[in-house]
Amino acid sequence: MNKRLLALLSVLVIASMALAACGTTAATEEAAGAVTIKIATQSPLSGGQSLLGVAIKQGAELALEQLGGDLTGMGYDVQLAPYDDQATPDVGVANAKNIVADTDILCGVGHLNSGVMIPSSEEYHTAGLAFVSPANTNPVVTTRGYLEVNRVVGRDDVQAPAAEEYAFTTLGAKSVYIIHDKTAYGQGVAEFFKAAAEEDGMEVLGFEGTEETANFDAIVTPLIASNPDVVFFAGIYNQAGVFFKQARDAGYEGTFLGTDGMDSSDLADIAGDALTSGGGMAYTTVAGPVSAYPKAAKFVEDYTAKFGAAPEAYAAQGYDSMGVCLAAIMAAAEAAGGKPTRAQVAEAVRAVSYDGLTSTITFDEIGDLPTAKYFIIKVNATSKDTWSTNEIIDSFDLPSPGKGE
Amino acid sequence: MKQFAASPVYKFFLFPIGQIIMFALGSSVGLSLITVLLAYVFKFNVTNFDLVERSLLILPQVVINGLTIGFVYSTIALGYTMVYGVLEFINFAHSEIFMVGGIVGVQLIAYFEHLGILATLNQYLVIALAIILAIIISGSLAVTVERVAYKPLRGAPKLVPLISAIGMSFFLQDAVRLILSLTTGEFNVILPQFGTFDEFLLVALPGMADPLRIQIKSVIIVGIAVLMLVVLNFLVNGTKVGKAIRAVAQDRPSASLMGINVSQIISITFLVGGALGGAAGVLFALKATKLDPFVGFFPGLKAFTSAVLGGIGNLTGALLGGLVLGLLESFAASYLSIFTNGAFGAEYKDIFAFAILIVVLIFRPSGLLGETVGQKA
Numbered sequence: 038m039n040k041r042l043l044a045l046l047s048v049l050v051i052a053s054m055a056l057a058a059c060g061t062t063a064a065t066e067e068a069a070g071a072v073t074i075k076i077a078t079q080s081p082l083s084g085g086q087s088l089l090g091v092a093i094k095q096g097a098e099l100a101l102e103q104l105g106g107d108l109t110g111m112g113y114d115v116q117l118a119p120y121d122d123q124a125t126p127d128v129g130v131a132n133a134k135n136i137v138a139d140t141d142i143l144c145g146v147g148h149l150n151s152g153v154m155i156p157s158s159e160e161y162h163t164a165g166l167a168f169v170s171p172a173n174t175n176p177v178v179t180t181r182g183y184l185e186v187n188r189v190v191g192r193d194d195v196q197a198p199a200a201e202e203y204a205f206t207t208l209g210a211k212s213v214y215i216i217h218d219k220t221a222y223g224q225g226v227a228e229f230f231k232a233a234a235e236e237d238g239m240e241v242l243g244f245e246g247t248e249e250t251a252n253f254d255a256i257v258t259p260l261i262a263s264n265p266d267v268v269f270f271a272g273i274y275n276q277a278g279v280f281f282k283q284a285r286d287a288g289y290e291g292t293f294l295g296t297d298g299m300d301s302s303d304l305a306d307i308a309g310d311a312l313t314s315g316g317g318m319a320y321t322t323v324a325g326p327v328s329a330y331p332k333a334a335k336f337v338e339d340y341t342a343k344f345g346a347a348p349e350a351y352a353a354q355g356y357d358s359m360g361v362c363l364a365a366i367m368a369a370a371e372a373a374g375g376k377p378t379r380a381q382v383a384e385a386v387r388a389v390s391y392d393g394l395t396s397t398i399t400f401d402e403i404g405d406l407p408t409a410k411y412f413i414i415k416v417n418a419t420s421k422d423t424w425s426t427n428e429i430i431d432s433f434d435l436p437s438p439g440k441g442e
Numbered sequence: 443m444k445q446f447a448a449s450p451v452y453k454f455f456l457f458p459i460g461q462i463i464m465f466a467l468g469s470s471v472g473l474s475l476i477t478v479l480l481a482y483v484f485k486f487n488v489t490n491f492d493l494v495e496r497s498l499l500i501l502p503q504v505v506i507n508g509l510t511i512g513f514v515y516s517t518i519a520l521g522y523t524m525v526y527g528v529l530e531f532i533n534f535a536h537s538e539i540f541m542v543g544g545i546v547g548v549q550l551i552a553y554f555e556h557l558g559i560l561a562t563l564n565q566y567l568v569i570a571l572a573i574i575l576a577i578i579i580s581g582s583l584a585v586t587v588e589r590v591a592y593k594p595l596r597g598a599p600k601l602v603p604l605i606s607a608i609g610m611s612f613f614l615q616d617a618v619r620l621i622l623s624l625t626t627g628e629f630n631v632i633l634p635q636f637g638t639f640d641e642f643l644l645v646a647l648p649g650m651a652d653p654l655r656i657q658i659k660s661v662i663i664v665g666i667a668v669l670m671l672v673v674l675n676f677l678v679n680g681t682k683v684g685k686a687i688r689a690v691a692q693d694r695p696s697a698s699l700m701g702i703n704v705s706q707i708i709s710i711t712f713l714v715g716g717a718l719g720g721a722a723g724v725l726f727a728l729k730a731t732k733l734d735p736f737v738g739f740f741p742g743l744k745a746f747t748s749a750v751l752g753g754i755g756n757l758t759g760a761l762l763g764g765l766v767l768g769l770l771e772s773f774a775a776s777y778l779s780i781f782t783n784g785a786f787g788a789e790y791k792d793i794f795a796f797a798i799l800i801v802v803l804i805f806r807p808s809g810l811l812g813e814t815v816g817q818k819a
Contacts, residue, residue, distance in 0.1 A: 255776050
């Protein structure tokens with residue numbers, strides 16, 4: 038017993054020493070440095086969707102490194118504060134509470150998932166902290182009309198009808214089976230697709246929500262029996278990939294469709310040749326491949342040099358979101374003649390006109406882009422390495438539907 | 443006849459296999475009849491197609507899906523029920539033992555692919571090697587978990603090791619997550635495509651236009667699961683070790699007085715349960731093709747439910763419970779949406795399956811086979 042007690046004590050001593058060490062370094066930094074400004078990022082850095090989440094964080098990191106110089110020149114110490122929301126609303130909200138509690142944080146970039154952004158942004162709204170979203174497409178993100186919430190991408194009530202238009206007109210599909218992941222994003226997209234399909238007279242053979250990630254037998258069997266022309270999956274690639282593979286294995290020969298949640302090279306690793314066999318697979322997205330943005334060539338080069346891998350979807354949007362934050366803080370700091378308040382930054386973000394990689398970013402009165410770009414992409418890849426062979430079938434600029442009723 | 447009934451071939455081979463076939467057939471036929479009956483009842487509800495015809499069309503496939511996942515549940519459920527039989531506590535870390543087995547098996551196959559020999563090796567040999575490795579790793583992990591987390595608590599009140607088990611479960615999840623994401627930050631494990639497992643056996647059924655499509659995977663999963671169940675039956679009922687396990691389950695102090703090393707027997711119980719869980723993990727991976735460190739939770743919960751449904755502590759009960767739950771789930775998921783015209787979708791399958799579980803437990807609190815068979819372990 039004594040021995041155990043001794044061991045426990047020594048562990049405690051070591052732990053407290055480690056903590057003390059951390060404390061001192063933090064303290065010295067603060068004393069030596071100039072006025073600190075932090076910019077937060079929140080995206081899934083671990084878990085099944087981390088590939089996209091890390092891309093957002095790394096895009097923002099690169100932007101801070103390349104564009105943060107002006108603020109540093111004004112005597113500010115600008116730091117990145119990355120948070121991992123694990124693609125889970127609870128974790129996102131808990132992090133959001135931490136973020137708003139840190140008064141040095143003046144602006145934020147995030148999230149990946151609308152279902153996480155919507156509850157977390159309530160915290161940002163209460164605290165008056167501006168957030169720029171690189172990826173959230175659910176209309177509700179901005180239609181609440183919060184001053185603090187902005188996004189640099191399009192919306193689901195435009196991209197889901199675009200997917201439906203593609204299925205109905207280009208593919209000539211007469212029937213569809215809709216599956217969603219029961220998140221705010223997935224279910225929202227699915228509802229928009231369904232409404233558009235019903236308007237066109239396309240037959241909706243099934244509308245299922247599922248949180249299943251491994252065994253889709255029970256969904257695939259009735260799906261195959263009803264034999265739809267297209268299957269629309271509203272969700273994220275890590276779940277969709279398994280579903281596509283199992284449905285194809287079980288004998289489904291039609292076309293799979295999806296939205297921007299499919300835009301990850303991991304999809305090809307998980308689903309393999311299920312994406313190209315039969316009727317193939319296509320998706321709409323609000324974030325085209327970086328090659329679609331003429332101004333992003335240097336970004337791709339720098340990103341690859343820094344992180345050792347080509348940028349995934351949303352990396353460029355992460356870069357632009359950070360760019361918007363930095364430009365707004367600059368403007369607010371100049372106007373205020375010192376470190377600006379959160380309210381000043383939030384106003385400045387809404388008023389920004391920023392020449393970004395993906396477009397010239399301005400926000401309308403609810404924080405949407407007045408016109409956003411949408412893409413339809415056909416998948417040619419069967420593995421991660423060939424993801425760049427996917428082909429842009431169509432791209433168009435569409436106006437934001439605004440606040441709605 | 444009596445002599446035949448006592449012969450080892452009958453006792454350890456024909457009887458258990460017969461029992462498995464009987465359970466599988468019985469529950470499939472029962473549920474199928476109920477479904478067809480319901481199809482006639484709900485016929486008025488659906489106007490755009492013939493409900494009875496559609497129901498019959500997918501019925502064989504639904505049964506096969508249900509049996510496949512049902513056998514996986516049974517194999518996991520045996521781990522819960524064996525430990526309960528011996529120690530009377532629920533080993534909640536068992537779902538992680540299962541997950542580790544699956545991940546280890548897939549990693550081995552991925553390693554073969556990395557070496558470039560996956561395509562040249564015999565596909566059945568690959569599966570066999572993956573299962574053997576999973577059995578070794580999961581079995582020893584289960585024994586280690588018992589040593590570290592349960593043995594020091596053996597004299598404590600029963601809730602204490604239960605909490606310890608839940609803690610162990612979280613620890614293992616995140617430990618595996620840490621190990622897998624050390625180099626890449628990515629912890630999805632994807633089964634490489636190999637062999638002919640994704641292909642179908644076409645079975646022509648009399649009176650049906652389309653032949654029944656049975657995936658080779660499903661046949662392999664069911665075959666291996668049955669094999670393991672038969673081996674386990676022999677181990678528990680036909681060997682000295684099995685006799686000792688049963689003795690410890692029935693009365694630990696007396697067994698100890700008879701010269702049985704109780705600690706050793708408990709370790710063996712965990713070893714066997716863990717080995718079964720690990721093998722089930724590989725079978726599940728074959729089906730699911732993508733695993734992560736948290737994949738064990740739901741199959742584990744379902745398997746635990748199966749064990750309770752069948753009568754916890756009862757080996758035959760775990761087998762029956764797993765099959766019934768797998769079938770129930772498959773039927774509910776496939777038919778709810780069709781019968782209710784889309785009002786209830788597949789996402790309600792668990793509510794439906796667990797509602798039936800509650801009903802069964804109201805009328806038979808000790809599970810389907812809980813009372814009729816006195817023997818535990």
